[in-house]
Amino acid sequence: DVVMTQSPLSLPVTLGQPASISCRSSESLVYGDGDTYLNWFHQRPGQSPRRLIYKVSNRDSGVPDRFSGSGSGTDFTLRISRVEAEDVGVYYCMQGTHWSYTFGQGTKLEIK
């Protein structure tokens, strides 16, 4: 299975400051159709996960534009331009290119 490795696993951030999470895959996530099926999810404490980003850089409806995704091949990044209090929780990257779909370990964002 494709292994997804996130870093850091813990991310203390001051309100209003930027944050960045890295996600690396053990194999290229480029599918035969040319698309790259790399997703980012956010899970607040006690809630179900919610998708933020799909196909590397496409923001879901209702997701603030302070969130952005980038990367290619095996190396991806989620950036938050200015962290707000509602951004706390755990962020997961997930690949949907190869079966079985796999998630990163999760990055816990907290406010300093």
Added chain:
Amino acid sequence: QVQLVESGGGVVQPGGSLRLSCAASGFTFSNYGMHWVRQAPGKGLEWVAFVRIGGTKTKYLDSVRGRLTISRDNSKNTVYLQMDSLRTEDTAVYYCVKDSGSGSDSEGSFDSWGQGTLVIVSS
């Protein structure tokens, strides 16, 4: 809007069985693949199984293949997870998840999640 409501979780002994259900609404259920994703207590997310729109094609996590069976009834807008030969390591919240693609196969992403149902395997 999309709603996914899981039910059927509970406490079961190792080796036992359980059947989870997920009632879907707010979208044309028969047009979308469906998944189950689980999360052990205090742990991360783990994809478990996928069923295609017609129900004939399925995919499984290796560690559950042969023990867990995903199926769907498009007339009832419901997806199921039959869980047999349960192990303690199957203890988790099980989420019903909608695939984001409306074609015949998975789009490689999930755009809606249920609230989850807790399965505890313990003697």
